[in-house]
Amino acid sequence: MKMWKLFGIIFFCGLLSPSREVLSGLSCAVSPRAMQNVLSDAILQNGLLQQHLQGLVLPNIMGDGGLLSSPTSITGLHLVKVRLPRLSVVLLPGIGVQLTVTAKLELSGNCLVGLLSDLIDILVDVNITANIKCTNFESGTVQVIIEDCLCILGAIKIKLLSGLLSLSVNDIVLNKLTATLPGLLCPVVDIVINLVNIQLMGTLNAVIPVGTAGTIHYQLASLPFTSGLFLGLDLDGAVQQVGGSIIPHDSSPSALPPLLDKLLVLGLRQSFLTAVLSLLLQIPPQTFPCTPEAFSGASHLQEAITALVPSGCSVCRGSSALSIRITLAGKPLILLEENKATVRLSVMIQVFVKRLDGSILNLLLLKADLGLNARVSIAGGRLVLGLSLGSTSLSLESSDVGISNVSSLKPHFSGLLVETFLPLINAALSIGIPLPNVLGIPLLKVEIQI
Template sequence: MTALKLFGIVLFCGLFSPSQEVLSGLSCAVSPEAMQNVLSKAILQSGLLQRHLQGLVLPSILGNGGLLSAPTSITGLHLVKSQLPRLSVTLLSGIGVQLSIAAELELRGNCLVGLLSDLIDISVAVNITANIKCTNFESGTVQVVIEDCLCILGVIKINLLSGLLSLSVNEIVLNQLTSTLPGLLCPVVDIVVNLVNIHLMSTLNAMTPVGTAGTIHYQLASLPFTSGLFLGLDLDGVVQDVGGSIIPHDSSPSALPLLLDHLLVMGVRQSFLNAVVALMFQIPPQNLTCTPGAFSAASQLQEAITTIAPAECSICHGTRPLSIQLALAGNPLILLEENQATLKLSVLIRVFVKNLDGSILNLLLLKADLGLNVHVSIAGGKLVLGLSLGSTSISLESSDVGISNISMLQPHCSSLLVEQLLPLLNGALEVGIPLPNVLDIPLLKVDIQILAGLLVILV
């Protein structure tokens, strides 16, 4: 049942070893079982192989033996259908993928034995084997090359409607099919492999939107590599905002955990996540006005400020209420540690009043350094991050009215950030980070592990 070592699956065939240092955004290890599922779906279940075999026409078979030693000719022999196709995959370390397909071909034609004309049905078991390599890596793409395509025929069954069949016809058919079928089937395999390659490459090289903030362009970073246990893929993830500017990220090589009984292990590097979150956090400064008597974190902060500096804040009453501005300062930083993900973020809290002449009086400029707990999940093929407040540290940057003691403001600032800022941050993240659709392997029933510098998705 071997056969069709079809497609080093486009990607499964690299010539490099897993030890090569590739600085990319993501790395994947794909199991032989997953590759077999992918290829079976792409080649057999899709009907791709059947469609390209359908038009198969064999040359006429002529022989001198036959019933009563009469000459025999079989013409118009063509494929009616292929039955019971079976596919298996073997990884060849450092070489590529060996795909095996076994099938039973049903052929039909016209048979003339002496003066007797009849329809002939031929059933032949076929094993096609081919070694597949990936080569010519350039700009995120590779070519696939089929080597050592071998077609072996198994049991042949021949039926004539009249039932008149000599043993010599069997020998004629066997000899002719053995000499002609490999030359017909191997080119079909070559066509199918290249079509599958094009499709699977499209799952690795894709431009995907990140809400309305920008895009991520995923592409293969190097030739795939194979061991006897997995196919390794490294992908670049170019993060670009709507203006066309690229948000850089540097990554260090990271070792993926073992596949064990998983189909796919995908490692997303910390620096790549930071670039994407920086793209998603395009949040303009938020301006709040303290309404007298309103029960909100902003109003409570105003009361606290009035308590610590009543003289300085007397201007806050009457026709000139306090205003508060929240603005992100610097880039967010995700830290991945063992079993824990934290997002570090700095926020400027400006408390000010607009004077009657239009000038601004800054009562306080505070800096809040936040430690946000990150909850990670997968939904719809996207990585979704959710934030909750873990820690807050407030420091005084400046005050135009001489306020220096801010110790009692921290809980009120924390409440303000939870009430006003966290919903904005989570709203920006809820669109999710689109992940590459690696080889059409669905991200279902996933487990997530957080390692030092690496977020691991296991399927």
């Protein structure tokens, strides 16, 4: 796969005055240059066209000669090699892709002119133009059909081993190839295009594991569409937990930004990203003693809590260390604004002591609503989020010892979460969100916009 100059990626949400409504997890805009690279690699560089043209046998060419020339017959004429193949692409709005292949075909056979037998080599320029349209969308796949295939012959060079060549042979070959080659080449192009379609569908329809938590099933959501500027693809992204439960996500109509100089723009919707975060962030409850070994600010936190305990609570003023339990509450939510991505996440924080009889005394049950600033990067074809604490909102759910105001505890618990829980979140997210390998276009020199 050749290294292409620039791949573009963008995350967005909400309504962006769409020109075409789509209801899927992802949308892609592929530039004509990218399509040309993709098809050139698949058809020419990988030898697919050469493979299916190799050994192509042409009908015998017969000429009766006439009054001033001898009868001519050319038999066993077959294709030896495809030379200098080139491919170009034009996107036809509302129709599909116009594919043009130019090449020199090297043909060889036996030539009989009168009673003289000779070997004949023919080099013919061909220009094949085919209009390709996608149709019959079903279950994430489409069929491709060639609506028009035009094959034009250019210059023809004929060489006999003996070096003798009459005008009659030249005229006969030109007329017969003009009549027969299009009918032979266009069906081959049709076969090649359908094979390429199968290959490219495989890049769009794939089940990709997300660590051990589950999978994302990417699938083409609708028929591809074309404008003069790009080929549009909408993909569903079904986020599935291990065991088969699918995490639902809503989709909103949206529009992709202009390609500018990029090969590809990939739009990931807020709801889809939120569903994948729910899959990744499956952190079990964390319980640990409130000691300096577990948390550097443990002594200050214990002092701050002790100061809030009403007088007369002897059991909670003992010298035994407090214990802390942190549990995820609800599902994460990613919010996308211009140049900013924030993850909203809630956790429950339980601060308790064990009585001598083994029972639990809850000093505090708190809910912390976190605003986490997201840093976004691409690594190994995956979207990786790194989170840092932006804001904390602390609220008291209950207290068995009568604590009623916890506002002074906010900095202590913010520090606790940054030191003990946020690393667990980032470790879970480090797996990354696997991105679809759209048409095999590599993720090189990625530009990320929010």
